[in-house]
Amino acid sequence: xxxxxxxLARPFSERSTLTFLAVLCGAMALVVLANxxxxxxxxxxxxxxxxxxxKYLCYALLAVAVDLVWxxxxxxxxxxxxxxxxxxxxxxxxxxxxxxxxxxxxDPLLPxxxxxxxxxxxxxxxxxxxxxxxxxxxxxxxxxLLALVFGFLxxxxxxxxxxxxxxxxxxxxxxxxxxxxxxxxxxxxNGLTDFKELLGFDLSxxxxxxxxxxxxxxxxxxxFLLCRAIVVSKLGxxxxxxxxxxxxxxxxxxxxxxxxLFVFVVSAMLAGVAGALYVPQVGIINPSExxxxxxxxxxxxxxxxxxxxxxxxxxxxxxxNYAKSVFTGIxxxxxxxxxxxxxxxxxxxxxxxxxxxxxxxxxxxxAPNNMAVKQExxx
Numbered sequence: 001x002x003x004x005x006x007x008l009a010r011p012f013s014e015r016s017t018l019t020f021l022a023v024l025c026g027a028m029a030l031v032v033l034a035n036x037x038x039x040x041x042x043x044x045x046x047x048x049x050x051x052x053x054x055k056y057l058c059y060a061l062l063a064v065a066v067d068l069v070w071x072x073x074x075x076x077x078x079x080x081x082x083x084x085x086x087x088x089x090x091x092x093x094x095x096x097x098x099x100x101x102x103x104x105x106x107d108p109l110l111p112x113x114x115x116x117x118x119x120x121x122x123x124x125x126x127x128x129x130x131x132x133x134x135x136x137x138x139x140x141x142x143x144x145l146l147a148l149v150f151g152f153l154x155x156x157x158x159x160x161x162x163x164x165x166x167x168x169x170x171x172x173x174x175x176x177x178x179x180x181x182x183x184x185x186x187x188x189x190n191g192l193t194d195f196k197e198l199l200g201f202d203l204s205x206x207x208x209x210x211x212x213x214x215x216x217x218x219x220x221x222x223x224f225l226l227c228r229a230i231v232v233s234k235l236g237x238x239x240x241x242x243x244x245x246x247x248x249x250x251x252x253x254x255x256x257x258x259x260x261l262f263v264f265v266v267s268a269m270l271a272g273v274a275g276a277l278y279v280p281q282v283g284i285i286n287p288s289e290x291x292x293x294x295x296x297x298x299x300x301x302x303x304x305x306x307x308x309x310x311x312x313x314x315x316x317x318x319x320x321n322y323a324k325s326v327f328t329g330i331x332x333x334x335x336x337x338x339x340x341x342x343x344x345x346x347x348x349x350x351x352x353x354x355x356x357x358x359x360x361x362x363x364x365x366x367a368p369n370n371m372a373v374k375q376e377x378x379x
Contacts, residue, residue, distance in 0.1 A: 011228040020311045021221055028217040035210055047206045051281050054213035056321050058278040061220045063301045063313035065270035068227045070299070071308030072236060073263050074243030079168030080271050081295035082175050083143035085285070087272025089179075090142050092192035092285040093126060094135030095203075099196050112194065113187045123185045132199060139276040140269045147268030148261070155257035155264075160246065169292045176290030191286025198280050209281070216277045220314070223270045227310055230263065239263055304346050306355025315354050 011017045031053060034045035062084050069075045101108040105115040109122055128134040150171060154164060182188035201208045230236050241249045242256050250256050279285045288294070297320075305316020323342060327335035350357050 010232050011225055014228070014232070016311065017225070017228055020224065020314075024217060024221055028214065032210060032214065035206075047209050050213045051209050052325065054209070054216045054281045055278060056318050057213070057216035057220050058274045058281070059298075059301070059321055060314040060317040061216070061223045061274040061277075062271050062298060063305070063317035064220070064223055064227055064310055065267040065274065066298050067302045067307060067310055067313035068230070068270075069264055069267045070302060071310075071313075072231055072243060073239045073260060074246075075260065075264065076162075076165045076299065077168045077264075077267075078165045078292065078295045078299065079170075079172040080267070080298055081292070082172035082290055083147060083268040083271035084275040084278070085172075085175070085179075085287075085289035086142040086146065087139045087275030088279040088285040088289060089186060089192070089275075090129075090135055090138040090272070091276035091279045092195075093129040093138075094132065095195040095198060095280060096192050097126070097130040098198070099194065102196055103194070111187075111192070113190065114185070117182055119185075126185070136276075139272050143268040143272035143275075144265050147265045151261045151264040155260045158257075169295065172290050172295055173292050176287050176292075179287040179290060187286070189287065191284055191288075192279075193284040193286075195280060195283060203280055203283070212277065212281050216281070219273055219277055223273070224310060224314070226266070227270070230266070231310070235259065235262070300343060304343065304353055306353030309353075309355040312353050312355030319354065 031045055031050060034043050035047065035050050037044045039046075062080065065083075066077060066080050069077055096111045099111070103112040103115075105112050107115050110119060114122070129138070150168075154167060159167060178184055179186050179191075180189055186192065195203050197203055198208065198212075201211070203209075231239075238249065238254055238259050241254075242259060246256060275285075275289070298317075301316040301320050302313045303316070304320060305314065306312025320339070320342075324335070324339060327338045331338060346354070
């Protein structure tokens with residue numbers, strides 16, 4: 001029987017996983033060292049760039065979470081932006097409570113937007129968010145509980161395919177409308193912003209920005225390893241069977257909805273962690289993160305990078321967001337057209353994504369070696 005330690009350690013025996021971790025750690029180390037160089041050094045990386053890269057890493061973790069359910073379970077979720085936003089709001093509520101009397105209105109308990117709206121007391125669901133333990137727990141619990149309830153109802157009713165995708169999109173749209181309302185107590189249209197510190201560290205300090213970048217990279221590495229451990233386990237093999245032939249898997253006696261629910265909840269929690277790391281780096285969280293368009297964009301990242309590879313999702317998230325940053329700078333009025341053309345070209349020329357291209361090149365490079373081995377084995 002496979003022990004829990006065995007299946008958790010199994011990804012470390014894969015060359016692709018070790019390569020991914022080595023590239024990620026090496027790139028992070030280079031960025032950190034370049035940031036520590038003097039500002040006038042030609043290889044210096046500014047704190048602004050470090051923050052931008054940290055945001056990309058958060059997006060990459062979100063893409064990995066989507067690839068877990070879409071690539072290996074066959075669930076095309078168009079609502080993962082909701083889980084990302086819920087994790088971000090949990091972190092934002094903690095950061096707002098840390099402002100205290102340093103806000104514009106100087107109220108030691110109520111955030112500025114509540115004072116502006118004439119709230120006389122802190123809502124019950126804000127209680128405890130001044131403690132980091134409670135806030136960080138809610139980063140996992142808020143998206144996890146939503147995914148648990150939603151998934152239980154959807155999978156129990158055997159809602160699949162395009163219908164499930166539409167329902168997930170409706171979920172995030174409903175949450176966006178709810179969070180836009182001022183009476184919800186989450187800042188309405190403006191959201192939560194003007195953060196001061198995290199765990200006692202000044203958020204405007206270069207060292208804090210660098211620490212958040214490192215934390216984002218570590219979270220991506222751990223999230224990737226967790227997803228890879230799930231994929232290579234018996235659970236992962238059942239998930240692939242559900243993706244390819246759900247009815248046949250049910251006929252074999254598997255409780256398909258249980259597997260779907262577990263993986264869906266894990267994916268939602270990973271998205272929440274990505275949102276929580278994203279908020280202190282960008283300095284704001286508002287209802288636009290619930291936008292259905294954002295959730296669709298996440299799916300595009302995964303498709304562009306390569307579905308059912310995990311590392312392809314990371315490549316897609318980094319490539320698309322870097323391209324977005326470049327295009328908005330050089331062609332601010334036409335960057336959407338340039339980005340759309342990029343999507344079309346990659347979809348037509350690389351139907352399996354960038355990861356599929358890399359896989360074919362690796363197989364082509366290994367072909368001569370495999371042929372030589374076969375010739376040596378032939379008597």
